[in-house]
Amino acid sequence: QVQLVQSGPEVKKPGASVKVSCKASGYSFNDHYIHWVRQAPGQGLEWMGWINPSSGGTNYAQKFRGRVTMTSDTSISTAYMELSSLRSDDTAVYFCARDGSEYLFLYMDVWDKGTTVTVSS
Amino acid sequence: EIVLTQSPAILSLSPGERATLSCRASQSISSYLAWYQQKPGQAPRLLIYAASNRATGIPARFSGSGSGTDFTLTISSLEPEDFAVYYCQQRANWPPLTFGGGTKVEIK
Numbered sequence: 001q002v003q004l005v006q007s008g009p010e011v012k013k014p015g016a017s018v019k020v021s022c023k024a025s026g027y028s029f030n031d032h033y034i035h036w037v038r039q040a041p042g043q044g045l046e047w048m049g050w051i052n053p054s055s056g057g058t059n060y061a062q063k064f065r066g067r068v069t070m071t072s073d074t075s076i077s078t079a080y081m082e083l084s085s086l087r088s089d090d091t092a093v094y095f096c097a098r099d100g101s102e103y104l105f106l107y108m109d110v111w112d113k114g115t116t117v118t119v120s121s
Numbered sequence: 122e123i124v125l126t127q128s129p130a131i132l133s134l135s136p137g138e139r140a141t142l143s144c145r146a147s148q149s150i151s152s153y154l155a156w157y158q159q160k161p162g163q164a165p166r167l168l169i170y171a172a173s174n175r176a177t178g179i180p181a182r183f184s185g186s187g188s189g190t191d192f193t194l195t196i197s198s199l200e201p202e203d204f205a206v207y208y209c210q211q212r213a214n215w216p217p218l219t220f221g222g223g224t225k226v227e228i229k
Contacts, residue, residue, distance in 0.1 A: 035218075037165075045157075045165065045208055047218040061217040095164055100176075106212035107155045109176060111164035 002026040004096055004112040011118045017084040020115045022096030029077035030054035033099035035108050036070060036081045038092040046092075050099065051079055086119045093117075123147050123214050125221035127207075133229040140196040142207055142224045149189045150213035156185055156194045159223075160205045168207075169194065196226075204228050 007021040022034060036048040049060035051070040058070045069082045079096060094115045097108035124147040134140055144154065152172035157165035167176040169185035172192060182197045196203055209221040 044222050045210075045220040047216075047220070049216070059216055063217070097164075100167065100170065105170070106153075106215065106218060107167060107170040107210070108157075108165070109167045111166070113162075113164050 002098070002110050004098060004110055006094075006096055006112045006115045009116040009118070011120065012086050014087055014119055014121055016086050016119075017082055018086060018117050019080055019082040020094050020096075020117070022079045022081070022112060024077045024079070024098070027098075029072075030074055031102045033104055034070075034072070034079040035097045035099060036068075037095045037097060037108070039095070039114070040089070040092040043092075048081070048094075050104075053079060083117075086117075088119050091117065091119045122217060123150060123211050123219055125209050125211055125219055127209060127221035127224045129224060130222070131225045131227060133227050134199055135229045136199050136201055138199050140194075140199055140203070140226055142194040142196075142226070144187075144192040144194070144209035144221050146190045146192075146211060146213075148214070150211045152188045153211055153213035154185075154187070154192050155210045155212070156183075157208045157210065158203075158205045159208065165208065199226070 003025050005023045033050045035050045051058045053072040072079045098110040100107045100109035126145045128143045154172045156169040159165045173185045184195045186193050206223045206225045208223050
């Protein structure tokens with residue numbers, strides 16, 4: 001079945017970087033963009049950007065430009081999201097989600113359960 | 122950036138009742154709106170896309186309507202598993218894609 005599986009929880013100090021992975025299975029990884037969305041504790045959903053796995057093209061929310069890097073490795077059907085210069089307000093659950101179409105649908109039809117990133121000194 | 126405002130913040134209803142959730146956009150977004158359901162500790166699940174189209178496997182008791190700036194998600198008869206938080210999301214004007222603040226449907 002179609003599935004995304006993310007890496008495990010992370011604890012980082014302020015100023016550090018974190019890299020979260022998202023491994024896809026059950027479909028053609030190259031054919032669907034991958035979005036990254038985060039959710040701070042008790043808060044709503046915040047879109048961070050997307051990556052086109054086959055071309056490596058990206059589009060980031062302005063808020064994260066300069067701090068976020070999204071990459072992909074098609075040989076292992078895995079997408080990555082790296083966030084640098086971490087602050088305490090980056091503490092959140094980070095989700096990867098599949099775009100719902102091969103043509104950049106911009107709705108997200110498959111999600112993993114998320115990776116908790118805690119930023120604390 | 123398009124702001125989505127959801128109301129009410131909390132909706133207290135009993136199983137079997139009808140739920141009506143609202144999402145209002147700060148400017149017209151045509152029909153470029155989706156609805157997601159999120160249960161505690163879980164990822165969001167896509168329910169409705171393009172304002173009124175049910176996603177694969179979503180029960181018929183979920184329906185979406187609206188266009189322009191005003192949208193509604195209706196659950197015709199609440200099942201126990203429907204008590205959750207619901208988010209709307211727009212894709213009309215991006216980046217960024219934006220989400221509403223959510224409506225929690227709780228058991229009365």
